[in-house]
Amino acid sequence: MIFKKFNIENKKARDLIPQAITVLALLSVIIYFATNAQINMGNRGISFGFGFLNQEASFDITFSMIEYDGSHSYGRAFLVGLLNTILVSVIGIFFATILGVIVGISRLSDNYLIAKVAEWYVEIFRNIPLILQIFFWYFAALRALPLPENGINFYDISFLTIKGWYVPKFIWTNFNIFLLSVIAAFIAIYFVNSYATKQREQFGKQIPTTIISFATLILLPLITFFFLGVSLTFEYPVLKQLSPTVFTYAGGVSIIPELIALALALSMYTATFIAENVRAGILGVGKGQKEAAASIGLNKNQILKLVVMPQALRIIIPPTTNQYLNLTKNSSLAAAIAYPDIVLVFAGTALMQTGRAIEIISITMLTYLTLSISISIFMNWYNKKMAIKEK
Amino acid sequence: MNLIAKPSKENIKTYVPIGFSLVSLSILDVFANAFFNLNLMAFLPSQLSYLLPLILGFIGFYLIRIEFSGVRSLDILNKNINSNNFNAVLTLFTIFIIIKSIPPMLDWFILEANFVGNSKDDCTGDGACWVFIKVWFNRFMYGLYPNAEQWRINTAFLILFTVVGVSFFVAERLKKYFILFLVFVFPFLGIKLISGGSFGLEYVESAAWGGLSLTFIISAFAILFCFPIGVILALGRRSSLPAIKYISIGFIELWRGVPLITVLFMSAVMFPMFLPDGTFIDKLIRVLIAITLFEAAYMAEVVRGGLQALPKGQYEAAKSLGMGYWRMNALIILPQALKLVIPGIANTLLALVKDTPLIFVVGLMELAGMIGLAKTNPKWLGMAMEGYVFAGLVFWIICYAMSRYSQNLEKKLSTER
Numbered sequence: 001m002i003f004k005k006f007n008i009e010n011k012k013a014r015d016l017i018p019q020a021i022t023v024l025a026l027l028s029v030i031i032y033f034a035t036n037a038q039i040n041m042g043n044r045g046i047s048f049g050f051g052f053l054n055q056e057a058s059f060d061i062t063f064s065m066i067e068y069d070g071s072h073s074y075g076r077a078f079l080v081g082l083l084n085t086i087l088v089s090v091i092g093i094f095f096a097t098i099l100g101v102i103v104g105i106s107r108l109s110d111n112y113l114i115a116k117v118a119e120w121y122v123e124i125f126r127n128i129p130l131i132l133q134i135f136f137w138y139f140a141a142l143r144a145l146p147l148p149e150n151g152i153n154f155y156d157i158s159f160l161t162i163k164g165w166y167v168p169k170f171i172w173t174n175f176n177i178f179l180l181s182v183i184a185a186f187i188a189i190y191f192v193n194s195y196a197t198k199q200r201e202q203f204g205k206q207i208p209t210t211i212i213s214f215a216t217l218i219l220l221p222l223i224t225f226f227f228l229g230v231s232l233t234f235e236y237p238v239l240k241q242l243s244p245t246v247f248t249y250a251g252g253v254s255i256i257p258e259l260i261a262l263a264l265a266l267s268m269y270t271a272t273f274i275a276e277n278v279r280a281g282i283l284g285v286g287k288g289q290k291e292a293a294a295s296i297g298l299n300k301n302q303i304l305k306l307v308v309m310p311q312a313l314r315i316i317i318p319p320t321t322n323q324y325l326n327l328t329k330n331s332s333l334a335a336a337i338a339y340p341d342i343v344l345v346f347a348g349t350a351l352m353q354t355g356r357a358i359e360i361i362s363i364t365m366l367t368y369l370t371l372s373i374s375i376s377i378f379m380n381w382y383n384k385k386m387a388i389k390e391k
Numbered sequence: 392m393n394l395i396a397k398p399s400k401e402n403i404k405t406y407v408p409i410g411f412s413l414v415s416l417s418i419l420d421v422f423a424n425a426f427f428n429l430n431l432m433a434f435l436p437s438q439l440s441y442l443l444p445l446i447l448g449f450i451g452f453y454l455i456r457i458e459f460s461g462v463r464s465l466d467i468l469n470k471n472i473n474s475n476n477f478n479a480v481l482t483l484f485t486i487f488i489i490i491k492s493i494p495p496m497l498d499w500f501i502l503e504a505n506f507v508g509n510s511k512d513d514c515t516g517d518g519a520c521w522v523f524i525k526v527w528f529n530r531f532m533y534g535l536y537p538n539a540e541q542w543r544i545n546t547a548f549l550i551l552f553t554v555v556g557v558s559f560f561v562a563e564r565l566k567k568y569f570i571l572f573l574v575f576v577f578p579f580l581g582i583k584l585i586s587g588g589s590f591g592l593e594y595v596e597s598a599a600w601g602g603l604s605l606t607f608i609i610s611a612f613a614i615l616f617c618f619p620i621g622v623i624l625a626l627g628r629r630s631s632l633p634a635i636k637y638i639s640i641g642f643i644e645l646w647r648g649v650p651l652i653t654v655l656f657m658s659a660v661m662f663p664m665f666l667p668d669g670t671f672i673d674k675l676i677r678v679l680i681a682i683t684l685f686e687a688a689y690m691a692e693v694v695r696g697g698l699q700a701l702p703k704g705q706y707e708a709a710k711s712l713g714m715g716y717w718r719m720n721a722l723i724i725l726p727q728a729l730k731l732v733i734p735g736i737a738n739t740l741l742a743l744v745k746d747t748p749l750i751f752v753v754g755l756m757e758l759a760g761m762i763g764l765a766k767t768n769p770k771w772l773g774m775a776m777e778g779y780v781f782a783g784l785v786f787w788i789i790c791y792a793m794s795r796y797s798q799n800l801e802k803k804l805s806t807e808r
Contacts, residue, residue, distance in 0.1 A: 019632050019634035022634055022638060023634050023638070036666055036668075037665050039668065041664070109478075109481075110471070110474055111471070111474070111481055112471040113481075114481050114482075117485055127787045127790035128786055129744075129747075129759070130745065131748045132748065132759055132786060135763070136779040139779065140775040143775065329649070330650065332653060333749070335752065336751070336752075343650075343652055343653060343656070347656050357660040357661045357664055358661055361653065361656060361661045365648075368648060368649045368650060369649060372649075
């Protein structure tokens, strides 16, 4: 009798019990872990804290975008690792998007051969673990490249060898002015586009914005070369003999094989998923939309650009955001081939040296959480911009 | 005048034979070049002879592109690979690339490869050294598990495959007993058989497990555990009780925001710090917990998708029949929701299988890890290509079979008419 009353009339009380149990269970687990951690750390004579970030790291990193050597701090080493992670993720996202869009559209091609080839590309690269693909490129494919003395020569300006890809180094004078001109070009394009939209909506006037945009983007920076003292020279890699048998390239920029293997594997693997998203997005646009567009006299390109793509993008963007996030997280596999990303540098070398497991693993995980959240915030903003604006 | 007219039905008799012979000539040229290293067009200047197949093929395809020719096979051909100039060029490029890449692949895989022998010295050709795979095959399958005890792994998997195989053929009402056995009895039976330590079986520590069998063991257990946890998390995230809802959200988003490799690092170096001094949990179990929780978070999001897709009427109908929360979910909501998300579940399980090689970071070696070990053996240096091609092929077969099976399941369970 009491039980029944409790069940029906006190819904609030009934809801409270499972919640209280869950919270209490969670709290007790956390307290249990925390006490154990405290005791363990006390036994080993280390205290929790982030002071070690200022200590000298005294280990070298093979590839760094900012100045770094052993005399810098652990904090700086963390930054080097983070920048390397971001570098490989950005490269991977760029190429995965291009390849993914091409393959996705090819799968819908009315050319049977192209559609089949694209389908098999997806089936093959999607079903092989990414780590194996990274190993394949790094240990098998790139190791088959020639030694520096007979590297693959691209018109004497770039060399592909077993030790990496040597490309010319850009040497700018007055780079700031050039950068400003590019930014100015983008601002100008933005205004031209909004003016053109207004003209089209009010007066039905068509302004060729694409041509104007491209012209601005090329002409404005070009002017700085002629009138504002900007210049660009290249430093080409040159073969140098270190000893009778050892050769290397001096000058230029060396792209290490770890980076090439990682970027290749990440973009080829992720491209398969993006291709499937693109295909689903284009198929998701109703046939009636295309027919309606054709019936008001749009040509094939206009249908794709003005009717199909804007609607398809809405379907494509959310799952593709997920793929970008996955790619960023997958870039942590770098540790397997010793590309100095945040996991290898920080959660690997720095952890071994300092022994501060809890702090370092927490920082690494928090970094990835922050990266994930910032990508999803940006893509949500973009998605909102593309979403249907109902009047 | 007639010769330069646009290809049409009137001149089909002259254009189609010419077109076909041009296309055949261009393909023949590339074929001879790729397979027999012959250059049929050698009498031409080098650059022209290089481009000639493309030009000939292009003209040929132009000539046979006749709309509504009345010849059925010609129409099908034109529609599928030759609908306009751009498509014709794409078709030619695809055919040329395929023809060009067959001979080197064939050479490496079969013609120049070595199959017999027992050491690296037996590999003399330029192709693959499959002797490497043959010699190491046992290790690739069983890791460092003692040779004399390998029958135990074989028996465990044999029982598994027999039970699964038989369950496909038995009557519908017996099927559930088979499934109950597979889910609740077999995993523990199998693990006891493999680890030993009782019933007169020699104890084999988990550090010695490895190879493809470890891939299967880890995948099987992680799939078994991550599914119920994922369903509970998904229900928790949809719960009306705020504490449970936000704890679930926090848990799911935490795991989904970090890469698996850091979770494995955590299980290896950080987790022992959280346990009382002197407690030791086996490495394999720690890894299993890490992978299970990680994949459960992804599973939860997939299941939540299915829960959200169900119309509200289903919930209301169940409640109006007087069902409580658990009965409603177990009998009405989950069966429909899970069916909706079979592709998502399959993708998560596939991701799980593809993630197993990552356990190398904590020192466990399944197939990919064993290949890494074998290729650094001083007697077998330079075998990376063979090893990773083999591992890739094995994983590809497993994953492709899984995705095909899920597609079939989806079709079979579909109630749409």
